[in-house]
Amino acid sequence: NPNGKRVVILAGRGGNGGGGLVCARRLHNWGATIQVITAHPIDQYRGVPANQLQILQSLNLTISPAQFELPDQPVDLIIDAIIGYSLSGSPTGNAAAMINWANEMGVPILSLDVPSGLDTASGKAYQPTIKATATMTLALPKLGFQQEGAAEYLGELYLADISVPRELYAVMGIYTANIFSGKDIIHLTP
Template sequence: MEFPWAAEDVPFVDTKQMIEVDRAMIEDFHIELIQMMENAGRNLAHLARHRFLDGDPRGKTVIVLAGTGGNGGGALVAARRLHNYGATVQVFLTKPDEAFTPVPGHQLDILRRMNLPIGFVADLEKPVVSGVEAAVSADLILDGIIGYSLQGAPRGAATELIRWANQQNAPILALDAPSGVGTTSGTVFTPAIQATATMTLALPKAGLLANGVAAQVGELYLADISVPPDLYSEPALQLNVGQLFAQSDIIRLK
C-alpha cells in the first residue's frame, strides 16, 4: 500500500506550538488526550502493517519500546492493535508501571489485562520474557521512548533501549520524532534513534527538517489525530492549515 504524498505545503511547528495544540484540543475543543492517543496508536499500527509487515502482521514479531508519557502511550496503543492483527508483540518499558502518567498508564493496564509480554531493559538480555522467547531478530521495532518533551540527552533506561534498538537488524519506526532528537532545534543527542521511518503527529515538528537529522528521521510520514483545522488559525498559532487528510489518515512528507 502506497500512502499519498502531501498535496499542499504543510507548516512545521516547534515544541511550544505543539504544546499549545495539545492544550487547545483538550481545553477548548474537549478532545481528550486518550482520544488523541488512540488515533496516534491506530495510525502507527496501520503504517507498521502496510509499510513494514507486508500488509499482514500474522507471524511477524514486533518489539515496542515505550516511555512513561504520551509518546509511550501511543506506542502501547499500537502494540495492542498489532497484537489484535496477529503479530507477536513484546513490550519493553523505561520504568515500572507506577511511573507512568495516567493516560499512558491506562494503556499499559490494558496490555497487562491482555497478558502481553512486558519487560524492562534487563529483560532484553534474557532468553525468556514473560514466557515468550525474547525476539532479538524482530521484524520491526517501534520507538515510543521519548516524544516532543525531550529536554537534553536521553538518560537512564531510555539510553539503553535506544542503543539496543540501533544495534538490531530490524527496521525502526519512530512515533512523532526519533527518541533523542530535539523537535524544535533538530539537535541529535547521544544516543538517538536511527529510524527507518518516522510518523509524526498533527503537524510535523520543525526539528525533523533540520540539517543533519535525515539519518535519524528516515522516511517522514504525517498522521491525523483529529485536530480541527480551525484550531490552527486561532491567535496563539496563526497557522493556515487545510484539509491535509482528505485522502488518507496518513500522508508522506519525505
C-alpha cells in the same frame, strides 16, 4: 501484514509511550507477537500510558521493564515510543540503553512522532538518538525535521492525521490547507 511478526514496542511513560502502547494492542489484535519494553518500572506510569499497560496486561502480553534485560532474539520490527517532543537533553539510563539496543539490532525501526533523542524544535540529535527506518509524525511536521542533519534520523517521513481542527490551528496562528483530504496518512519527503 503484521500477522505472525515479532514486534518490540519501546515505551516511555509520557504521551509518546502511551501511543506506542496503543500500537501494541492494535498489532496484537492483528496477529503480531508483541513484547513491550518499558523505560521505567510499570508502577511509575500514569494516565493514558498506565491505562494502556493495564489493558495489555489483561491480554497477557509480555511486558518487561528495560532495567532487567533487553531481548537478544530476532524481531521483525521495533516501534520507538520512548521519548517524544518533551525531550530535554541527551537520553540517559534505560532510555539510552533502549535507543542503543534498537540501533544495534539491524531491523526496521518505526519512530512514533519523533525519533527518541531528536529535538523537535532545533533538529539537534542528542547522543544517543534512534536512527529510524521510518517516522510517523502526528498532526503537522515538526520544525526541527527541516534542519540540517535531521533527515538521517527520520528515515521515511509520514504524517498522520489526529483530527486537530483547522480552527485550533488558526487560534495558534497556523493556517493550513486541508492536507488530509481523503487520507489519514501522507508520505512526506524529509
